[in-house]
Amino acid sequence: MNSFEYCQDEMPPYTITYFAVRGRCGALRIMLSDQGQEWKEVVVNFDEWMKGDLKKTCVFGQLPKFQDGDLVLFQSNTFLRHLGRKHGAYGKNDDEAALIDMFNDGVEDLRVKYLKLIYQEYETGKETYIKDLPNHLSKFEAVLEKSKSGFLVSDSISFADYALFEVLLNHQVLSPTCLDSFPALKGFVQSMSNRPKIKAFLESDAYKSLPINGNGKQ
Numbered sequence: 001m002n003s004f005e006y007c008q009d010e011m012p013p014y015t016i017t018y019f020a021v022r023g024r025c026g027a028l029r030i031m032l033s034d035q036g037q038e039w040k041e042v043v044v045n046f047d048e049w050m051k052g053d054l055k056k057t058c059v060f061g062q063l064p065k066f067q068d069g070d071l072v073l074f075q076s077n078t079f080l081r082h083l084g085r086k087h088g089a090y091g092k093n094d095d096e097a098a099l100i101d102m103f104n105d106g107v108e109d110l111r112v113k114y115l116k117l118i119y120q121e122y123e124t125g126k127e128t129y130i131k132d133l134p135n136h137l138s139k140f141e142a143v144l145e146k147s148k149s150g151f152l153v154s155d156s157i158s159f160a161d162y163a164l165f166e167v168l169l170n171h172q173v174l175s176p177t178c179l180d181s182f183p184a185l186k187g188f189v190q191s192m193s194n195r196p197k198i199k200a201f202l203e204s205d206a207y208k209s210l211p212i213n214g215n216g217k218q
């Protein structure tokens with residue numbers, strides 16, 4: 001067998017099945033930690049994936065897979081929404097939920113651009129990408145500048161905050177100075193990093209031992 005599992009003492013309701021990367025589960029793991037949840041990791045290595053048996057069972061032929069008891073889900077943003085609903089991180093009403101969706105979709109757009117750079121054009125595209133980055137970051141800066149709570153929507157944390165936080169952490173690795181002209185984003189990253197459960201997770205080996213991406217680029 002090429003896959004292995006980390007087991008916790010008791011069976012947690014949540015299981016993440018994914019490659020040994022932060023990748024599309026970075027925000028999910030941060031959210032689970034902050035919400036005080038435990039989860040099981042099933043790590044799939046590339047050789048096993050290439051055999052195709054697991055792939056065949058995945059609705060879209062891809063990982064990550066997320067299980068909540070008997071519920072089996074695919075699509076990383078679906079996981080965030082599901083946890084948002086279950087753990088009160090999806091706004092107080094439909095209007096707030098719509099705004100949270102909007103910001104999460106905005107984060108997804110940036111994540112897709114980032115992943116294209118990482119997996120398709122890192123050597124040739126990095127400089128241009130970093131030059132263009134303020135055009136994307138400034139949009140989130142404008143939102144957080146106006147926020148009294150420090151969160152994207154209304155007065156409490158939502159799954160979109162975890163998503164934005166994680167994509168910003170990755171960008172600070174890509175370009176350590178990228179937030180220097182965005183004080184609201186810098187403050188947001190700071191205060192999210194200082195939430196006790198997030199802080200503990202970010203300091204854990206479970207987090208630190210995983211590369212951000214699957215091809216060694218970051």
Ligand code: 6SG
Pocket residue numbers: 019021023024046049055061062063064074075076077213214215
């Ligand atoms: C890759 O794209 O990890 N799933 C990926 N790749 C394998 O056969 N919209 C959904 C979502 O949000 C996107 C899913 C996503 O959930 S994520 C997948 O399943 C396939 O399509 C990025 C990631 N890359 C690392 C990785 C492991 C195996 C293939 C890609 C090891 C590293 C690079 C090559 C081998 Fe690799």
